[in-house]
Amino acid sequence: MNPNIFDKLKTLAEAAKFDVSCASSGTTRNNPGNNLGSAAGWGICHSFTEDGRCVSLLKIMLTNHCIYDCAYCMNRRSNDVPRSTFAVSELVELTIEFYRRNYIEGLFLSSGIVRNADYTMERMVRVAKDLRLIHRYNGYIHLKSIPGAGRELVAEAGLYADRLSCNIEMPSEESLRIIAPDKDYQSVYRPMHYIQQGFLQGAEDKKKYRHAPRFAPAGQSTQMIIGASPDDDNRILHLANDLYQRPAMKRVYYSGYIHVNTYDTRLPALTTPPLVRENRLYQADWLMRFYQFKVDEIVDESHPNLDLEIDPKLSWALRHPETFPVNVNTADYETILRIPGIGVKSAKLIVSSRRFGRLTSDNLKKMGVVMKRAAYFITCNELPTFTVQEAGPEYIRKALTAPKKKKTDDRQLIIQFDNPLIPNS
């Protein structure tokens, strides 16, 4: 073993740490024959770092040398940081050995750009190819496509990777031009489009021939940096919503900007990353994906930013008191989903249990409903009716944001970063 490997690992893991995506879900790979590895459809978190983030994949860069100079990036050309490069074989060995010890679900590989986009992309594809073809490895592979990479290389990457991603980084083209002058939306959207074509073509071929190779079966994801540019939540969530209309797009990640290059005056001097805003964006994202909310119901021109004090579902409910109270014994599933304090799981339990008899507030509590919130928005016959109708939205906002004596009890919609335990496709 090359003793350098310790230094390389440290440098290139550090260099990759700001990419949020960690999910390893969305594929099922059985293990045909007796080879190494499987992917379980559900991501598995193997560890958690001290920042509370899930560690599912070996998230690493092939190299942190880069010819570009993006303002927000630690690895930008003009920074004086330690630089390193893995040989393809070193990274392949590291992945396999970590995997065999049950440390990881697989590999998430990105890279700085050396020479040009295609040269870099080609080396990344080599890693994935060697893992699959030489080592017969069936674990998870996520490749972060290089902006500006050509169609053939993206197509080849899709044959070996479970997921491909192209990060948009900035929520508007204008911001991208200022902050990452070497990139433009074309260089991001084009590979994104190749991936989509490959994905759809792959699905089509699969129908015709059972043994057709699969193309990035876990689809693609992207990431936006939050708070580095003046773009509002209305802009961010509408862009996310547009991206989700694309058939292969599985996840949009939001990454609170961390002020690493303090000398660069194009960027706001944040002392702490905007974590609350980031969390609210994830909650809004969930409302769109799992709670059947339309993006315009969450933000619009007159409410361009999410309320930092309360979560977007409660915020919606307080803006629409006329919808409540809802009778949990009769209302349809979609309506129940919109009640603050009721999550997807408890909504399902409610709908399937009430066929056997009327539900009481005690039943609801046992099903995981957070009554402290829900009580203002429901009736179930025996409750004293002090709902949003009697109390008024302002009263409820105060009651629910009053400093808590004990720990948080709002378990319905707390999402840190990414919860790979929940299927995301």
Next chain:
Amino acid sequence: MLYFKYDRTFDGLLTCIFDAFNRKEFPDNIVGEDMQLPLFTESFKVVTDEVRADRVLKALRKKISPSATDMLFVSYLSEIEGIEMTLFRYIQKALTAEFSIEMNFADPDVLELSKIYKKVTREEERMRQFVRFQKTTDGIFFAVMDPAHNVLPLSARFFRTRYADQQWIIYDIRRKYGFFYDLKTVETVHFDHLDVSLETGKLTAEKLDDYELAFQGLWKDYLKAITINERKNLKLQRQHLPKRFWKYLTEKQA
């Protein structure tokens, strides 16, 4: 008070049900045959019988879905005190009800079992998350675990599929048994002497492959390197990574 005694196997528990219906006598409690009974109790010793157990399962399958039937076995592995009577009542109700009771979460036993089931599957998931194999000199990947419920039988299939091309052993240090996969089949194993440290679950250095300690070191370095210090949140870390798992986690060892 009528107590049924049984041999603490799932088939034994199913036999209890068969016998109860057969004798039209229903127990107030079901306990392991090694238990001391309180004074003034009547007891009946159930003799485990596979045929009877099978008949109960067959009857159940007509009343509830296959996944609900699986759930009963999984909940049984919880080893939670009183699980026998909860299962007994559930099965009794399932067999006598006209429609499947499995979705009626307003019934306390249905709700209770669904919660126990979740606990057990959650613990099994934690095996998938937190097992840490060490490579030995003879090329076997070895791990010890100390799960709160008896979940190893549920994990074995997952590890068999994932690590099909390496030999492995996962050992339950509390229940003193494990599974060994020899590239062909998975067998139960017991060790009288185990050369592992009870504090760390690690084998002694001379039993380890030459590069094993290097990979353990690389793993620890990796986790340190990807931590974002600006976002430090130890409370969140502990919430996901409960303290009781730390002792065998390589990355939590000095």
